[in-house]
Amino acid sequence: MTKLLSLPTTRPAGRPFDPPEELARIREQEPLSRLVFPDGHEGWLVTSHSLVRAVVGDSRFSARHELLHIPLPGPGAMQQPPPAPPGLFIAMDAPEHTRYRRLLTGKFTVRRMRLLADRVEEIAAEQLDAMDRNGPPTDLVEAYAQPIPALTICELLGVPYTDHESFQRHAATVNNHDATLEEQYAAIMAVQEYLQGLVSAKRAKPTDDLLSDLTTSDLTDEELTNVGTLLLGAGLDTTANMIALGTFALLTHPDQLTALRDDPALVDQAIEELLRYLSIAHTGARSALEDVELNGHVIKAGETVALSVQAANRDPEKFPDPDTFDIRRQAGGHLSLGHGIHQCLGQQLARVEMRAAFPALLARFPTLRLDVAPEDVPLRHNSDIYGVDRLPVAWEA
Template identity: 55%
Template sequence: MSVTSPPSLPTRRERPFDPPNEYRLLREEDPVSRLAFPDGKVGWLLTRHEDVRALLSDQRFSSNRLRASSPVRSFPVRPGEPVFRAGSFIGMDAPEHTRYRRILTRWFTTRRMRELTPRIERIVTEHLDAMERTGPPCDLVPAFALPIPSLVICELLGVPYEDRAAFQGWTGTLLRIGADEKDVFTARDELWAYIRGLVERKRDEPDDALISSLIHDPESSLTVDELTGVGLLLLVAGHETTANMLALGTFTLLTRPDQLRALRESPELIDGAVEELLRYLSIVQYGLVRVAREDLEIAGQRVRAGETVVASLSAANRDPEHYPDPDRLDITRPPSQHVAFGHGFHQCLGQQLARAEMKVAYPALFRRFPALRLAVPPEEVPLRDDMVIYGVYHLPLTW
């Protein structure tokens, strides 16, 4: 690879469930490669599992997004913009990040997810009942994949579910790579104002959901801006990621009849199936960014202070040095330390919630509709390859 004219991030997929082919070549020939960013700066791209995990647990790198270059788009920061960072702890470093995680972790423990599971089961059943009443064909995205995690996160946070069209629209704009800069700023402003208004109302009309509990918990001591940022982050992340995993995972299994048959015959495989789908699909398709705090070395390459490094999760999760036959979906694969949820101190806070939803939804869907199949040829399913979170826009199904 030429240092004077480095390539931009690979984005074109040859097949719907596989990352771009360039990742495989880079992993083999240039695993710590130079990378050009849309803002004109040059940084680095990591494609090996070992290097990605090392980066994400290395405190010599910052998660501060105001210092980083984006690998797929570049929007200038408006005057006064830092207020929107309040509460957005995924873009913060210790000790600020640590403070938010300490306050929020108790809401997303494995024990709390077990307590929430009966409610998830009821929500899933209600949507399956509706699908059955309406009859085939149906689009799984609006009928099942999107409303289930949206309803769950709304109940968890205390966000009115009837407002879903508004916040799903704002979120779609924020995550679209080709969105107009003005539209992105407008969506961010409106979503911020919506959550802030919700926070203000819950100060006078408390409930037992997360946002209200944080407002009235003397140990949290979060400001209104911080509560707004936390609520915004959890709402966006809490429905977008799982919704796309449910739809894309269903699409994947329907095109892998041997794997679907194994899951139907052995429901106890669901835990491993969820982990394998997370690894195989890696829907955070453009990776995670970090900024070097100092001059240092990664796998023999000298990284300068201030340079942005992109960790490709999809490339790392297909590394043959870590996963035998990595391009094959195998729901019986042993636990593999995949990085679909990231790694280290910034590993996804809501990962147990996502797992709980998938472990309920996939088996229930395939149990209810044993003859479930695609209603269109696979190549006609519209892919979200223009979004930060990969998936499908629609999934027409019949049974």
């Protein structure tokens, strides 16, 4: 069996939406491969759709941070993370994870999120009005992609939107591989300290929002602060990158853009295809709690398995012609939002935001175009969440 000395991370030149080419070869030849992690740990890499899905759906593989080795290079990759603090449920297993998840699931149901649709459409329209007033050119990240999820999650949680810029800066720092470990911890602490004060205020004087609602639960202040930190960070960064990178993909695939603009009813299929095709949360990890046989090999207890979501979502065994971006594709079953007990809690909210964002943007500005050459769009190669740092666009005013 081949032993990979590092995880392939270099994307092909001129193809900003495609995973590293080496991942496709690995998936075809050895979808379960040995991998040397940055800290020297010898674990595994899975690249096929069926194997990634099997690992994330198997309770014998743990999501606990203190058991994981980090597969991506970065300041935290040379040491194992500490145990998750109370409330940071994405880094826990059952039954601890179950307690938090059960408390929050009812707050993010399909029905509840769809009730937000009118407000999200209003938010999108307000940003488009501002773009129209200011005129071209503009950075779509700052003018549109960031404000929609930021305003939505701030209103949902009861966090003042006036503070969103500092949250977004801190969220980007946490996911940035070029930041030092000290800078990442400082960013997390800054958000936690802010939310700690907000939680105290909500307990003293509740308002009509999710954080106030959760103060009536059995969560301690520490738990509620960490739950709020998690929801705020996830709500700010991921959907903003999907809107910006998704628009970049549409602008560089004019046939797909025209199809969506001419038939907004395709938006749900387009969203699922964008989630699959872009795979912005591209790499995950799990640690074996016991010896597990997988694909003819034994993964020993304590070994970490790196999960290449981007390779799994381009697996031709699951998605025919997987490297083609096709908004008419039935892309259900992609793994961009996870699978099993850790499937993304806010996935319906993200869909509501994208459902509002893409058709409204294309309808308001039918001549929307990139204002730089595609190769000059600055990409977020140094982050756990892939995307663009800026997306310069213009249109006929």
